[in-house]
Amino acid sequence: xxxxxxxxxxxxxxxxxxxxxxxxxxxxxxxxxxxxxxxxxxxxxxxxxxxxxxxxxxxxxxxxxxxxxxxxxxxxxxxxxxxxxxxxxxxxxxxxxxxxxxxxxxxxxxxxxxxxxxxxxxxxxxxxxxxxxxxxxxxxxxxxxxxxxxxxxxxxxxxxxxxxxxxxxxxxxxxxxxxxxxxxxxxxxxxxxxxxxxxxxxxxxxxxxxxxxxxxxxxxxxxxxxxxxxxxxxxxxxxxxxxxxxxxxxxxxxxxxxxxxxxxxxxxxxxxxxxxxxxxxxxxxxxxxxxxxxxxxxxxxxxxxxxxxxxxxxxxxxxxxxxxxxxxxxxxxxxxxxxxxxxxxxxxxxxxxxxxxxxxxxxxxxxxxxxxxxxxxxxxxxxxxxxxxxxxxxxx
Numbered sequence: 001x002x003x004x005x006x007x008x009x010x011x012x013x014x015x016x017x018x019x020x021x022x023x024x025x026x027x028x029x030x031x032x033x034x035x036x037x038x039x040x041x042x043x044x045x046x047x048x049x050x051x052x053x054x055x056x057x058x059x060x061x062x063x064x065x066x067x068x069x070x071x072x073x074x075x076x077x078x079x080x081x082x083x084x085x086x087x088x089x090x091x092x093x094x095x096x097x098x099x100x101x102x103x104x105x106x107x108x109x110x111x112x113x114x115x116x117x118x119x120x121x122x123x124x125x126x127x128x129x130x131x132x133x134x135x136x137x138x139x140x141x142x143x144x145x146x147x148x149x150x151x152x153x154x155x156x157x158x159x160x161x162x163x164x165x166x167x168x169x170x171x172x173x174x175x176x177x178x179x180x181x182x183x184x185x186x187x188x189x190x191x192x193x194x195x196x197x198x199x200x201x202x203x204x205x206x207x208x209x210x211x212x213x214x215x216x217x218x219x220x221x222x223x224x225x226x227x228x229x230x231x232x233x234x235x236x237x238x239x240x241x242x243x244x245x246x247x248x249x250x251x252x253x254x255x256x257x258x259x260x261x262x263x264x265x266x267x268x269x270x271x272x273x274x275x276x277x278x279x280x281x282x283x284x285x286x287x288x289x290x291x292x293x294x295x296x297x298x299x300x301x302x303x304x305x306x307x308x309x310x311x312x313x314x315x316x317x318x319x320x321x322x323x324x325x326x327x328x329x330x331x332x333x334x335x336x337x338x339x340x341x342x343x344x345x346x347x348x349x350x351x352x353x354x355x356x357x358x359x360x361x362x363x364x365x366x367x368x369x370x371x372x373x374x375x376x377x378x379x380x381x382x383x384x385x386x387x388x389x390x391x392x393x394x395x396x
Contacts, residue, residue: 018175018314019048020054046077048067050082056300060240067393072328080326088316103322103346109186112192126175130176141371248304257270263311264299
């Protein structure tokens, strides 16, 4: 396949995607196909969360399987977004993702958007960066008990009169803001998103990852909503957050109020947790009992992931930026692209690591051990060892 170079012929043009593929579905395939229609000769670079996601969920299948699927579907280079950023708020998630794409010299970022109005998204991102009223308004709305996404949306509306409250639009604004803030030189491009991001009902052909996970959890057929290449991966051991509830409950009950040391356990929420956890039979039940306007479902889900994985506030404060580029897989096109730019990348490129010489990688191993804990032997040990034994998946 011919690779697209810039006008000088000195470097390849490339497309960046930030995604979790939990699981990969027809909407993701549509997204990729639209990119390929517009940019048929551009390598596609994916920044992907690993075994735990930004919503605080476990990935239904492990990151190595997600990588294989991504490459089969047409991604050229898969880079892991480390756990310490992947399971945090949208701001931290976006900052680290854009940082990786900047290191990789990516030219375009393509993301789904409900409004599909890039000019308005760029306008709102500029307001976040430059308008002094914005932070003040956000603070005021937070003090009223609103959650952060709602406070963000309301503040932007107060300043501009533009209403943007859909999740992909809000995340897109955050991506654009980070591109501007980091002076990354990446051009943002939107693709229209039509389905309900959080809906539980399966729609006609393209539906949300949330609805597919819900269906899988209830052992419903999802074959109409995922590419056939994904089906075999969903016939294996699937990981759902509730599978870890016994371990989480034990951890909380034995540590009690000391859980406040974990990342995102804030403002006395540990008291609400201790009040309800004894009689709760699932994580979903616990979250629904303790959620408030300020503490959204996703925020609490992330918090419980941090408790489960022993991720403390002290550790979180150690990590302000990406420390390495970890390759999970590539096609020959991706390999060519990487060879073209690797001399310009200013941080280590990691394909595997026999010893832990980096705290961020050490946490990656720890969280993989937690992820593997629900498996039977020998699969459990195999999964834990994969963290440092596996080399990148290669598809020609």
